[in-house]
Amino acid sequence: MLNTFLKGEKGTRLRFMGMLLSAILVLLSVFTLTQKGLNFGLDFTGGYLTEFTTSQSVELKELQSFIAKNHNGEFELTAQGNSHFQLREAPTTSTTANSLDWQSAVTQNDDINAQVLSSAYIGSQVGDELFDQGCLAMFTAMIAVMLYLAVRFEWRLAVGSVVALVHDLILVLGLFSLLQIEFNLTVLASLLAIIGYSLNDSIIVGDRVRELLRVQSNNVLSPATIINNAIKSTLTRTLITSGTTLATVASVWLLAGAPLQGFAIALFTGIVVGTFSSICIAATLPELLGLSAKNYEVKVDAHTQTLLDMP
């Protein structure tokens, strides 16, 4: 491997450097995931739900900023009417002062003059079974995809695509853990979208590798060169698709505001990382695993050979 790395052409060197970078990023992500964990949102943790009414109608925005001043943690305020609101907040761990703070503030403020109707603990929106089922689903999906690709392509390319997929998911999770961005059901949905995107990207590069390998079955070019050629010929496509998708996600990120922020961040990272990994992992790993044109030589029996040899 070291040999290829030093002697290879420019493209190959870039690919291996990218792979090294990926490995470092994965290690960092795993490190922050184990150290900091994910900042699970109310959907997952549960929390407190407080319903209150105000004596006169208040704008949701004003109330939101008023409570934000008197609340240390994160909360979710929804309007049930002009003077009827619901506030969801995470259970406070260290002190209970947080939740009392805003409640006394809104009840004592003369303009708002709120009256708390009820306050109760709310369990998580997703059961424990979702977590188990989710893991099972992901695992099954990966095995199935790997099997399909192994049959259609070759096991080395299949491993490359699936490793690239796992890489993308770990990096996105790592970012969410590092920045402690809230991980809620919407972000989970975007992870699922990343799976689709990442696979798509890896397969398109992998498919071209296969095609060129088949053509080059007489071993003129080294696998490294073939992979480089495959990447070069799909690069425009990769950049255009990533570009248009990123443009969509970026406009959601900039314009849609809070409800879709986590969704947009996850997807944006996922697409950038996915494009990167389709080149540096999905196409490079098979080379390390010993991919060569020989894997694609068509085995022909004597009968077919004679048919082929016929003029």
Add this chain to the structure above:
Amino acid sequence: MLSFKKDKKPSTAKFKLSYIAMLIVLVLLAISALPNLYPNKSWLHISTAPHSETQSLPSTKTLVTFLNNQGLEVEQGVDKQSTINVLLNEPTKSAQAQAAIKAQYPNTQVKIVEHATSPTWLQDFGLSPIKLGLDLNGGVLFVLDVDLDKAVDEQLVSAYQQAKSIIIKQKAHGVKAQQTQHGFEINALPNATDKLTPVIEELQSRFANLAVVTSNNGSVKTAKFSYSEQGRSAFDKEVMGQTLTTLRSRIEELGITEAVTQQQGKHRIRIELPGVQDPTEAKRIIGATASLGFYQLKEIGGQTFNMQSGGTIKLDPVPIFTGDHINNANIGRDDWGKPLVQLSLDGQGGDAMSTFSKANIGKPMATVYSEYSQNAKGEVVKKSEVINVANIAQHLSSRFSITNMKSQQAAADLALLLRAGSLTAPVTIVHEQTIGPSLGSENISNGLAALMLGMGITLAFMALWYRRLGLIANVALILNLTSLVGLMSLLPGVVLTLPGIAGLVLTIGMAVDTNVIIFERIKEERRQGRAPYQAIQEGYKQAANTIFDANITTMITALILYGIGYGPVKGFAITLALGLLTSVFTGVYVSKILSQTLYLKMGKKAGVKAHA
């Protein structure tokens, strides 16, 4: 599947046939998507409450003035014979108006009813817009109370019954079980004290949370069973968890994907269902407590059960197995056309059934149907009925059916409940309310604006980069969006949320990929010196394999997520899978025909000098 015709110029007949087929599919999907241009409007239907003393409604004018004063501007107020129908300027505030009217006029009944606004011919086809989720359109909120005390009582009675049968089974003479105020106790006479321990051990292995205190009362040894505080809270937690799981799967069985089910406080459950107009069916299924048990008949001792056909019967209080071991249940009809429920048991249930039926061929077995209901005093009581006693004709295994169902509806409900699991504790709906959307209208319009912008950028880019081919891609893209929306409107379980819309546009964004792959390939072929028409043929042909592989793998993922996932994951998987289907359809087939037509015509007009 994605093979393309090898001949350079397709025969006109073939060409026309596929052209027509494609057109029919596109038109059908476009018609299904059409109702989305006419979103439903939420009207308030105000009528007198059924049991109110005063049978008078406020006049339409008074009501409209009242709502306007509340800051809820009325767009239209219609006076029907017995109801007043009101449409607000902002229909999303209907839930709020409902609460305001109820508070002001307690004798009225206010319903929120969705009125379709699409032309009647679309409604006649049974077509409707995609249902909107809790965040966009609100829905119905139920708060259920779980009767944990009742569940504990039931559990203690069951433990007592089982204690009695354990004593008989172990032939522990001199040992006797007896019910007490807070549970039950087992007494052992002096000569039988050694037989007490195995009974206690057996019982504790079946009821882990039960606490036992042994004492010597003179020469009699007594073991008192009850729930300790710790055991009780462990039991409560278990029951709540099980109830939540069961309710979630029942809601899923009803075909509602984007519902929110969570625990509220210690013994309540909060369920939010999106856009459910008539919650009667949901209520019937959510609150249902029906369960099944299969019992052996007893001539001596045993518990007395009522027969559905009248009379009583004595059964062994310990069931052979219960509904918990049922894997799958479906409705069917017997030879006389009467409804029945076909069951298949899991491993444990199958084993129990197999051993029991083998040893008892020719003997009868009873099927007991139990349900909680409220009696006249408002107390929750359990009603158990033997619906069926049948002789075991042969050695049964894990598949058999229950006959003698009252009606088709009863059979269908029982099958659904058996699939979703039964509730250990009775639940009652204590609160029902219509709720408004959880996202503000500003959030929604911002989100939509962002998506429009993203879509616009994509369309503009494609048109600039690929010129004429780009226009084809854009037409394919818009057809793709129409087809996807059409498909989603046709499926009853699909609910659209704001993240769902974002996912939808993302799917469309990724669908561009199909065209990009093909067009890049065409450019490559052109560089290799092929004529435009051949380049297009070759480009589509070469790209087809790649597109096929990429979409199949993603489809595998989507199907697995749909099969194993739950709730929001399932909803996302549906959108993903449908998006793949439509993008292959429009991106490969439709755009191929479009480009062929375009270049074929141009080839005739201007020779081969078209640019790609």
